[in-house]
Amino acid sequence: MSAWVRLRGVSKAFHGLPVLQNFNLHVAPGKVLALVGPSGCGKSTLLRLLAGLEAPDRGTCERHFQRVGFVFQEPRLLPWRTAWQNVALVLPAHWDAPRRRRRLEVLFEQVGLRGFEGYYPGQLSGGMRQRVALARALAVEPDLLLLDEPFSGLDFPLRLRLLRLLYALVRRDGHALTTVYVTHDVREALWLADRMVLLTERPARPSKAYDLPPLPLEARLHAPELRAIEEEILERLAFRVQEGAVSEV
Amino acid sequence: MMTFMRRNWPRWAPWLALLALWQGLSLRLPPTLLPSPGQTAATLWHLLGQRSFYTALALTLGRGLLGFGLSVGLGVLLGLGMGLWETAYRALRPLMVLSTNVPPIAWVALLVIWLGLGNGPPLLVILTTTMPLVAVHVAEGVRELDPALLEMAASFRLPLRTRLRHLVLPALSGRIFAATLLALGFTWRALVMAEFLGSTSGLGYQLAWARQNLETDRVLAYLLVIVGLSLSAEAGLRAGFRRLRPWEQGLHPAEGAYPHRHEDGRWHTHPPLPPTEWL
Numbered sequence: 312m313s314a315w316v317r318l319r320g321v322s323k324a325f326h327g328l329p330v331l332q333n334f335n336l337h338v339a340p341g342k343v344l345a346l347v348g349p350s351g352c353g354k355s356t357l358l359r360l361l362a363g364l365e366a367p368d369r370g371t372c373e374r375h376f377q378r379v380g381f382v383f384q385e386p387r388l389l390p391w392r393t394a395w396q397n398v399a400l401v402l403p404a405h406w407d408a409p410r411r412r413r414r415l416e417v418l419f420e421q422v423g424l425r426g427f428e429g430y431y432p433g434q435l436s437g438g439m440r441q442r443v444a445l446a447r448a449l450a451v452e453p454d455l456l457l458l459d460e461p462f463s464g465l466d467f468p469l470r471l472r473l474l475r476l477l478y479a480l481v482r483r484d485g486h487a488l489t490t491v492y493v494t495h496d497v498r499e500a501l502w503l504a505d506r507m508v509l510l511t512e513r514p515a516r517p518s519k520a521y522d523l524p525p526l527p528l529e530a531r532l533h534a535p536e537l538r539a540i541e542e543e544i545l546e547r548l549a550f551r552v553q554e555g556a557v558s559e560v
Numbered sequence: 561m562m563t564f565m566r567r568n569w570p571r572w573a574p575w576l577a578l579l580a581l582w583q584g585l586s587l588r589l590p591p592t593l594l595p596s597p598g599q600t601a602a603t604l605w606h607l608l609g610q611r612s613f614y615t616a617l618a619l620t621l622g623r624g625l626l627g628f629g630l631s632v633g634l635g636v637l638l639g640l641g642m643g644l645w646e647t648a649y650r651a652l653r654p655l656m657v658l659s660t661n662v663p664p665i666a667w668v669a670l671l672v673i674w675l676g677l678g679n680g681p682p683l684l685v686i687l688t689t690t691m692p693l694v695a696v697h698v699a700e701g702v703r704e705l706d707p708a709l710l711e712m713a714a715s716f717r718l719p720l721r722t723r724l725r726h727l728v729l730p731a732l733s734g735r736i737f738a739a740t741l742l743a744l745g746f747t748w749r750a751l752v753m754a755e756f757l758g759s760t761s762g763l764g765y766q767l768a769w770a771r772q773n774l775e776t777d778r779v780l781a782y783l784l785v786i787v788g789l790s791l792s793a794e795a796g797l798r799a800g801f802r803r804l805r806p807w808e809q810g811l812h813p814a815e816g817a818y819p820h821r822h823e824d825g826r827w828h829t830h831p832p833l834p835p836t837e838w839l
Contacts, residue, residue, distance in 0.1 A: 364715055387712040391730040391807045400726055401716045431807045
């Protein structure tokens with residue numbers, strides 16, 4: 312029973328500024344959905360709506376999930392707790408010590424941080440901190456995983472490495488964890504997602520959706536159909552920049 | 561030892577200068593005005609052999625600890641309340657500011673009129689001068705908590721207990737430490753003054769009694785005791801807080817994590833360096 316969320320005609324404004332207007336979106340069960348849009352178009356608000364942290368002003372929001380895992384743009388770790396303690400924090404309170412330890416060991420193994428459990432966030436590099444944040448999101452055993460431009464602050468090779476890690480973590484034995492990945496980078500979306508939705512500027516609306524072929528990540532790097540999509544999108548962007556329609560991308 | 565003395569001269573040299581100044585002045589002034597350090601030390605030694613000294617010391621320490629503990633404890637609770645609840649902040653902050661701005665001596669005067677001499681004035685003077693100080697510090701700290709971390713706590717639906725213990729209190733610990741140090745200084749001054757003027761026991765009262773009899777050596781000996789106690793309390797507090805904030809101790813992983821045995825069976829004395837590709 313996979314999680315899913317459906318937004319119908321959702322509007323949301325902050326201090327009179329419309330962020331979302333008549334927004335429809337279906338987060339399909341067992342699929343990785345990527346939302347691509349310019350910075351500041353309301354993507355974070357959208358995630359908060361999906362997670363139930365925010366209520367829509369108008370429209371309906373059907374949420375079918377048990378637990379949500381969140382990865383933010385910054386790691387948002389507690390600086391005064393070690394990596395281990397930061398992840399342990401979100402484990403269910405009723406778990407006993409051995410069960411906690413086993414779970415944490417698995418998580419640190421998965422994100423490739425064995426041996427760094429005792430470090431404080433200030434002693435880790437940016438990529439390692441984001442791995443801890445990823446482990447924390449997975450620690451709640453989410454059936455819905457929400458990622459808000461998680462790797463945008465990192466350099467390209469590191470981003471690719473973490474995308475590869477994420478790809479492996481959300482796809483297990485043929486089916487995926489229901490995931491929403493927000494980014495402003497088209498390529499990240501093409502490499503990771505089953506479905507990619509482009510968003511317009513604020514107020515955000517879905518402008519175009521692409522169903523991506525179910526290829527492994529390595530094949531996606533060179534797949535001609537993905538190249539074609541990327542080129543098409545870039546061309547449209549370039550055209551709109553020329554027209555002066557895009558103020559910030 | 562010599563290298564220690566040479567390297568740390570800024571620590572001990574001022575004390576030596578002060579002592580030399582004292583000795584020099586005492587040679588020129590009559591002992592009723594300024595007894596020499598040697599004489600004061602002898603009086604102190606004599607005091608340390610007397611039962612009455614320890615009674616006074618115990619009373620003062622008891623009042624100080626009780627007053628200080630209550631101030632910090634209540635101040636932190638009140639500050640948390642004020643920080644988390646806007647109405648309480650707006651209602652109580654002016655009172656706190658007022659209370660810290662009333663000179664402690666005015667409190668002593670009022671409290672002696674209301675309560676008479678005894679335990680009441682010293683304890684209440686400590687409370688009125690230090691508790692608002694701690695409360696305001698903590699309240700400001702709560703209001704400045706990192707909204708990003710609070711949002712993180714909300715999105716993982718962390719229970720309130722977890723949030724307080726792992727997010728709010730550690731985030732406030734620096735401010736609580738600063739407020740506690742300040743409170744400690746205020747406590748000593750308020751306590752000795754209140755005992756001096758509004759009590760019939762304790763070190764402050766002994767000080768008043770010695771002054772009345774013009775026993776300047778005793779006055780100075782009590783002063784030394786009081787300063788010594790306050791300095792060691794502060795040092796103790798600092799050491800305690802360093803232990804409570806291990807994440808501030810530079811680039812070393814959590815204490816106790818190393819040495820540890822790695823899964824390959826080898827012993828690691830130091831944490832591994834991150835692979836260079838991640839740096």
